[in-house]
């Protein structure tokens with residue numbers, strides 16, 4: 001049955017990890033496993049608290065991200081998925097993705113997840129060389145990674161993403177090529193290949209800052225990216241976003257919501273949302289998040305009002321920011337941004353909003369028009385950040401540089 005309701009995506013954050021990887025700047029924590037018995041009920045309460053605001057939407061995608069959602073027990077996962085189904089109008093063919101680490105992916109757990117309706121797995125493989133996995137502080141080795149993929153197939157997962165990182169410090173292109181060739185041979189439906197970034201605040205950042213490790217060589221990174229693009233095209237994968245490739249009809253529906261700047265509600269510690277014209281984020285620290293949700297929940301019990309304002313920090317972006325968001329997110333997609341859709345949505349043309357910046361980057365060979373769509377050129381895909389900073393509103397650029 002078709003629906004006329006607008007679509008909505010739900011993101012559910014599980015912030016726990018067995019160990020913190022040195023390069024990771026996600027809102028994830030090791031050693032907090034004792035918090036799970038408080039966290040899961042709080043997440044379920046937040047799912048319930050948001051439900052009244054989402055009644056006029058149909059949920060097309062649900063994404064368990066982390067952290068390590070595959071650490072979640074089947075009992076907790078069942079309680080969470082039941083809460084989503086009981087409180088939201090979830091499309092019968094909704095995409096339910098769960099991010100997983102190979103270490104936990106054993107057959108009974110996988111079969112249980114599939115049984116609960118998880119129909120897409122995103123597995124953080126990162127490399128198929130054991131020395132590189134050690135360098136990244138990953139707990140699995142390549143043998144465990146391959147076993148996990150096989151077990152997932154046996155459990156019935158026919159829609160899988162494998163995450164990889166290239167541009168590792170000191171990684172010759174041949175080693176990345178070996179990893180990707182082995183990945184292609186497995187025929188995952190989707191591949192995410194990200195260049196290693198040295199994020200401030202991570203252990204890796206301090207090692208590089210103190211000179212214990214060199215920075216990734218950006219020329220090698222560019223060569224690896226270009227080779228990846230060519231090789232995956234040859235292998236039948238569509239390059240649909242800067243770092244994402246899929247077999248036909250297997251693009252990640254959930255992430256497309258972000259890139260199309262469509263509404264989503266993020267729940268859980270530190271989760272971000274874009275909903276009802278507002279952008280906001282939950283408190284990062286899991287214990288403070290749990291306290292805030294419980295206080296809100298208790299207030300609703302007492303007053304009958306759902307006031308999720310208590311746990312979010314946020315803003316109502318103005319038109320200039322909204323259209324910059326739509327441009328930057330849309331340009332990450334290989335299809336680019338439609339001039340007609342942009343004008344319909346924002347009441348101003350791309351040329352009027354960004355004429356000089358667009359012309360400048362067309363001149364540099366980084367942007368091009370393809371009929372009605374503005375998109376990055378193949379060279380622009382390598383230098384996308386220099387295009388994006390020209391599109392950001394001035395005050396956000398100042399924030400970025402601070």
Ligand code: SF4
Pocket residue numbers: 016017019020021024025026028066067068101124
């Ligand atoms: S497992 Fe993933 S989320 Fe957890 S610390 Fe490592 S990279 Fe970060």
